[in-house]
Amino acid sequence: MGLSGDSTGTGVLKCCDGILQIEKDSEEDRVIALAGNPNVGKSTVFNQLTGLNQHTGNWPGKTVANAQGKYYYGGKNYILVDIPGTYSLMANSEEEEIARDFICFGEPDATVVVADATCLERNLNLVLQTMEISKNVVLCVNLLDEAKRKKIRIRLDVVSEKLGIPVVGTSARSGKGLNSLMEAVSALTSQKSEPHPLVITYGEEIEKAVSILEPAVQKALQGKLNSRWVALKLLDGDSGILNALKKHLQYDILANREITECLEKAWESLDESGIPREMFRDKIVTKIVQTCEEIGRSAVVYERQEYAARDRKIDKILTSKLTGIPIMLLLLCGIFWLTITGANYPSELIANGLFWVEDRLSQIFTAANAPLWVKGLLIDGCYRTLAWVVSVMLPPMAIFFPLFTLLEDLGYLPRVAFNLDNFFRKACAHGKQSLSMCMGFGCNACGVIGCRIIDSPRERLIAILTNNFVPCNGRFPTLIAVITMFFAGGAAGTFQSLVSTLMLTMVIVLGVVMTLLISKLLSKTILKGLPSSFHLELPPYRKPQIGKVIVRSIFDRTLFVLRRAAAVAAPAGLVIWLMANLKAGDSSILALCADFLDPFARLIGLDGYILMAFILGFPANEIVVPIIIMSYMATGALTDYESLAQLHTLLIDHGWTWLTAVCVMLFSLMHWPCGTTCLTIKKETQSMKWTLLAFALPTVTGLVVCFCVANTARFFGLA
């Protein structure tokens, strides 16, 4: 299987949702597109205006699909559409295509372009390109607070005058300037005054060609789009715009004889004046960039030459040969250490609390003379599993998510990508894969969606297929629990958490190494190809808003994940209880299933119950350990399980050795993706084949690794 369009799914990797359906409540509602370069605080503006919670973070590419929200201002509803951050609208990538298509065909009443005040000149490129498509553009110069800190002063009046559009300065994080922004949008969309945006003229030769072509285009499009812009795109030979016209207006522009004739003539004219077709885009871009430079020169004042000195110093430490990777590992260790130590105490507290409630509930059921099976089903089944999931999951998540979000907000993730890029290059993978991998630590489904930032189809598939090799938050508690019980048990106090931290870090590093190995393997076999060129922006560091980060990560992420886990845990508990209590012949169904799986599970160092727990954990990995405990308890006599130490005894009683623990950790790291992730992969690749491969790849790897480890250890008589 080579790298044909078919095998990589090039055709179907295109975003499946196309243009967003906008639902207006009334004809008076205004649709506003929110555009901007990546990482300029676009999502923050969106969230502040709409009160929604699009996830934000300090790295380019957070928003990969359109999102919409509403705000009310001056008696009207505004529907705000957050489109992906792009540097340009030349449609070199999927995000750019989505962004361009919405501005072109989504018929927004106005487009707000959010720009970064700390590097306005570069952002103007997108502003000018947007103005070529649409007249109704508002420039929102965001991050004014950052610019002020860096002693960069921006003369907004000059920018506005030069561009001929309304310009508003904001510091969206603190909400400053947003009222003016809404006012500007309101004024523009109520058409109090006809806007006269700057029209860039591209020099005599190009203007002549445009004048040959534009009338024909204008006639054909009947004012549906800006004909000058379409003419420029046609001259550029941009096939994307042709397809977009076909898709959104059901119009094949090149079927129009008049247009094709004029286009030929215009090209001839360009050729004669010494601009061959391949030079056309250069000329256009050069002119736009020069215009940006010119505006930048007259409107931006750098009051301190070395405005970014601090960032450079930090970067040199965080990315140097000597300290870059050690610091990265230390930070990782630090986060794990805080998570493990911090989670211990609240975990026990919650467990005690929830099991106290269980006792009271039991008493109530007994007092009410409820049948035994009802009590068993609801309390021993549903409630107990739920309680386990909550007490094991909640504390580590409530610590890990905010810490991770802080690093993300600070702008550290792109530095990780920078440090690790060499490994990814050697694995023939895309440099941004390390970003989607980092997202996988939070949730593999999010990581898979995050792979959209990779614009080469081959490398995106590699990133999607290997995302599951880093453990998500659902698997961390499993790893932490097993490590604490089996490997840090001998050590006491602080030392114990240190040992646990080191173990966990080793597991994570193993996950990263496996990601790289499998990426390389894919690159050399079914997804052959060379790494495509790419660039990675290292954005300025930003001071994270600690309070907001904590609130947001707890509410957005922790509770979300917890709710999902709980929704799965309760029914799973029910099933387990039923399986443990329904008899088929002499033994329970649970025992029968476990016995059936047992010989196979033993081969890979597990036992039947563990393997079944992994299988039942398919809807959500979080419930694997609770299921193991439930099934052991259902078959054993032990019912007291209030601490990890007692749990340890329970596991030992059921034949666990250090080898079982190692294999559980390895298999937890490398087995099938959870149900949600599988569905996401299916959606992202639009292919059953790739989804199956994404399922099989980590599973087979895990089986092979566990088999080797288990049997090597047994062969040498170690366990």
Next chain:
Amino acid sequence: MENKEISLDRLPIGTRASVTSIRSNGALRRRMLDLGVISGTEIEPLYTSPSGNPVAYLIRGAVIALRSDVSSKIMVSA
């Protein structure tokens, strides 16, 4: 080294140079144009990653990391 044309990957860290040409016509050229890299644009290599590749460059006020396969196609003169 005055006015001598070299490829960007060979430019020493901390040396500022201006772009003379991009030796590619494909996607790479378009991407560089998006970043505002045209002839005459000033570029300065800031620091290398732990392994030496990629290198972070200062381009129009933004810090952009490029792998050597890209930077070797951008010609600059110091």
